[in-house]
Amino acid sequence: MSDGAGEIIEVGEDVNEWKSGDRVMSMFFPEWSSGKPEFKKIKSISGESVNGFLTEESCVPAYAVTRMPEAYTYPEAACLPCACLTAWNALVELGNIQNKQKLLIEGTGGMSVFALLLAQQYGLDIYATSGSESKFDKLKSLGVINVVNYRNDENWGKSIFMLSGMGVDHIIDVGGGSTMKQSIEAACMGGCIYSIGILGNGRKGEITFPKLFFKFLKLQGLAVGSRAMQNRMVQFINDTGMKPIIDRSFSFDQIKEAFSYQASGKQFGKIVLEW
Ligand SMILES: NC(=O)c1ccc[n+]([C@@H]2O[C@H](COP(=O)([O-])OP(=O)(O)OC[C@H]3O[C@@H](n4cnc5c(N)ncnc54)[C@H](OP(=O)(O)O)[C@@H]3O)[C@@H](O)[C@H]2O)c1
Structure with missing residues (x-):
């Protein structure tokens, strides 16, 4: 569960970038802020080497989230950090x-x-x-x-x-x-x-x-992308109004069904869990 989106409940003392109520989404590589990929920047992976987002609340470094597109719901934004950023990096940043x-x-x-x-x-x-x-x-x-x-x-x-x-x-x-x-x-x-x-x-x-x-x-x-790329992608989405295609949404306690559906390959686009 590498991807998630939600609302900031509370920030730490030294955090200036965010305030409670801000709508944010996660990063696949929380340590890759900008620049070229380096081994040390991609060793942390959300949902793999650091906690993922099958959770109601999460405590993450302030640099490990970005703003989400303005017109997006949380389920829509949760589609972006891995799948969309990978396509964005391939086609726009590199291609x-x-x-x-x-x-x-x-x-x-x-x-x-x-x-x-x-x-x-x-x-x-x-x-x-x-x-x-x-x-x-x-x-x-x-x-x-x-x-x-x-x-x-x-x-x-x-x-x-x-x-x-x-x-x-x-x-x-x-x-x-x-x-x-x-x-x-x-x-x-x-x-x-x-x-x-x-x-x-x-x-x-x-x-x-x-x-x-x-x-x-x-x-x-290539593998996903950096925080800077994610911000550029969000800007592009704000400018164009592009929306994801969500095939199905499941509730938190339907996770087994959600994974079976993913494995079946029947989906067109993304599936999400929402609560
Ligand atoms: N490098 C990265 O940063 C990165 C990022 C994201 C994903 N990935 C990888 O990219 C792959 C796709 O990820 P995803 O999340 O988009 O997967 P997904 O949503 O699970 O994609 C499943 C779909 O892929 C198609 N498919 C299945 N087997 C195929 C095959 N042998 N040849 C062509 N198409 C096939 C099927 O579509 P049809 O029903 O239309 O045939 C199936 O519905 C995965 O291997 C994933 O691990 C890598």
Whole structure:
């Protein structure tokens, strides 16, 4: 439970940045305030090496939260610190996405759907893969140009390459070893693949190296982002009015059901617990 949002109840004596009543959200890497990633900045992870947010109250350092988007509810803000910031870091901070470039999102999980929403705002042409035909219409209604079913089409990378007219510029790779070969196929000349996840048992796998170098591809690994990036992302959301897609909300005591639902892969976008 790396992410949460809520209201500040009380602040410590020396805290000037916050006051009670402020609406804030958590940080995935509480020690990464700004600048480039360093081992020491990313060793603390909310919900892993430090306490997470399956809690009614939490005591955190003042630097370990940021303001949340003004028009957001707490459940909406709780979607942002991991999934949206990862997509933001990939596409905006590192990828410098531009109007009319092409993006491929893989699957319809929380992070991929945030990549889609951000790319919409920047005017990209968006392509998607999904293993769930029932989600195709929803993807199309969000402006996705073509969807390929990665379960029926084992050469889905080539299919995306053809459908997009010589490949896509940016690829959000969520499967690692289970998707990277196809991601390389889908890329255009000089495209960039953001290695983000290992869905589909993708901890290890093969890469077609000649394709990587003859297509002059960039392979960019990344993990979430810094506090400074989170603040820039919040500013962007305030400016554009972008909203997350929440598939389902569960109550605090439905956590087991929530995890089962997450594991089923039926969700489109995020799921949240609220209380
Ligand atoms: N590096 C980072 O900083 C970072 C940050 C966030 C997440 N992650 C990682 O990124 C991955 C996605 O995270 P998430 O929270 O968005 O996951 P999620 O919400 O659980 O995503 C589940 C969805 O992914 C799709 N999917 C499942 N297996 C797939 C496969 N083999 N190939 C393509 N799509 C597949 C399915 O969509 P369809 O039904 O449409 O097929 C499924 O509904 C995870 O591995 C997560 O650990 C990494």
